[in-house]
Amino acid sequence: MIYLDHCATTPVSRQVYAAMAPYLTEEYGNPSSKYYGQAVRAREAVECAREQVAGLIHAKPEEIVFTCGATESNNTIIKGIADYRKYYERRGDHLITSRVEHHAVLNTCRFLNGEIYSNDDDTFTLDQSHPTVDRGFSVTFLDVNAYAQVETGALEAAIRPGTTLATILWGNNEIGSLNDIVSLGAAAQKHGVFFHSDATQVLGKLPIDVRSLPVDALSFSAHKLNGPKGVGALYVRTDEFGLMPPFSSLMHGGEQENGIRGGTLCVHNIVGFGKAAELAASHLENRLERMRALDREIRGLLQSNKNIELLGDPEHHIPGIFSIVVGDTFFNNEQFLKQIGDEIAASAGSACSAGEPSHVLQAIGRGRQTGQVLRLSLGPDSKASDVEALLARLFPR
Numbered sequence: 561m562i563y564l565d566h567c568a569t570t571p572v573s574r575q576v577y578a579a580m581a582p583y584l585t586e587e588y589g590n591p592s593s594k595y596y597g598q599a600v601r602a603r604e605a606v607e608c609a610r611e612q613v614a615g616l617i618h619a620k621p622e623e624i625v626f627t628c629g630a631t632e633s634n635n636t637i638i639k640g641i642a643d644y645r646k647y648y649e650r651r652g653d654h655l656i657t658s659r660v661e662h663h664a665v666l667n668t669c670r671f672l673n674g675e676i677y678s679n680d681d682d683t684f685t686l687d688q689s690h691p692t693v694d695r696g697f698s699v700t701f702l703d704v705n706a707y708a709q710v711e712t713g714a715l716e717a718a719i720r721p722g723t724t725l726a727t728i729l730w731g732n733n734e735i736g737s738l739n740d741i742v743s744l745g746a747a748a749q750k751h752g753v754f755f756h757s758d759a760t761q762v763l764g765k766l767p768i769d770v771r772s773l774p775v776d777a778l779s780f781s782a783h784k785l786n787g788p789k790g791v792g793a794l795y796v797r798t799d800e801f802g803l804m805p806p807f808s809s810l811m812h813g814g815e816q817e818n819g820i821r822g823g824t825l826c827v828h829n830i831v832g833f834g835k836a837a838e839l840a841a842s843h844l845e846n847r848l849e850r851m852r853a854l855d856r857e858i859r860g861l862l863q864s865n866k867n868i869e870l871l872g873d874p875e876h877h878i879p880g881i882f883s884i885v886v887g888d889t890f891f892n893n894e895q896f897l898k899q900i901g902d903e904i905a906a907s908a909g910s911a912c913s914a915g916e917p918s919h920v921l922q923a924i925g926r927g928r929q930t931g932q933v934l935r936l937s938l939g940p941d942s943k944a945s946d947v948e949a950l951l952a953r954l955f956p957r
């Protein structure tokens with residue numbers, strides 16, 4: 561099997577699996593229990609994982625909140641900051657995001673905007689005739705350039721009195737382009753706007769150093785970097801007193817995660833995330849070098865094919881992610897991917913939006929080509945011959 565869908569998920573590495581296994585068997589203590597060895601060891605394991613995840617982005621351990629994934633991290637910080645700043649601090653009700661966010665951000669913002677109010681069939685279509693409900697927030701969805709990037713000027717122009725939060729994707733999960741997070745974050749912070757970025761596709765692939773990054777919060781998922789599914793993290797910058805800015809909780813419950821996220825901690829998953837982060841940190845430089853070389857080789861291969869067009873920023877992108885438009889207007893990506901599915905795993909866009917016209921392609925004026933697009937996302941063990949095998953199926957001689 562050739563696996564070219566690393567943006568959707570990645571295999572759990574053997575070392576991660578081995579680190580997790582004891583916490584599914586003999587070490588089953590609840591880290592919130594107090595008095596006995598198993599509980600203490602579970603708590604220590606969670607705190608060790610927190611240090612490992614923090615280490616990968618040069619954060620302080622107390623700036624990491626464990627969640628069940630990037631979807632929850634995005635919901636937690638966007639709804640939490642929006643709610644607290646509007647209803648408690650009375651600072652305003654305006655939020656800014658972009659049209660090309662992952663649905664975990666896009667639909668969270670649409671929920672706050674009042675466009676989504678139920679889980680009926682209409683939920684995921686932007687239907688102008690659809691009634692909206694007033695949840696008290698307004699959201700600006702920024703347009704993007706041809707590479708699906710937000711221009712800093714556009715963000716600044718959208719900031720107004722009452723803007724409380726801006727959330728802009730770091731690395732695009734459909735076409736791989738990177739936003740200039742340094743410039744965008746600095747612009748938001750200059751105006752006192754809380755700046756969050758969904759960095760799910762960047763963690764473990766490119767260096768992240770929050771010490772020099774103008775961001776207030778970042779979201780991650782473990783399964784994108786050879787960790788388990790069902791665990792993620794939210795990074796929130798603390799101030800000089802070691803305090804996070806206040807925001808409303810999404811999960812009300814026990815005092816876990818300092819009351820930010822109630823619920824018994826999923827120790828084995830958290831331990832797996834920690835191990836994956838530790839491994840990612842130790843391999844980051846080598847991996848990046850390897851992925852950059854592979855990216856150059858495959859880009860050359862794809863560019864030399866007259867029947868293919870490559871989307872995304874050729875310079876500022878996550879190495880190893882290729883979004884290609886197949887020239888034939890009758891090409892049906894879903895049919896093709898099913899045909900090759902026993903041999904090659906690839907995607908027609910993001911795994912979470914399969915079957916719908918891609919909102920990312922629509923935003924860059926390529927909506928009509930949704931059926932012609934393939935996303936190939938490679939990992940460190942991928943080879944150029946994997947892509948050649950796909951091309952051979954795409955254009956049989």
Ligand SMILES: Cc1ncc(COP(=O)(O)O)c(C=O)c1O
Nearest residue numbers: 629630631662664733760761781
């Ligand atoms: C950019 C981005 N954000 C958020 C998510 C959601 O992650 P999860 O499904 O693990 O919550 C994904 C997953 O594909 C992603 O690529």
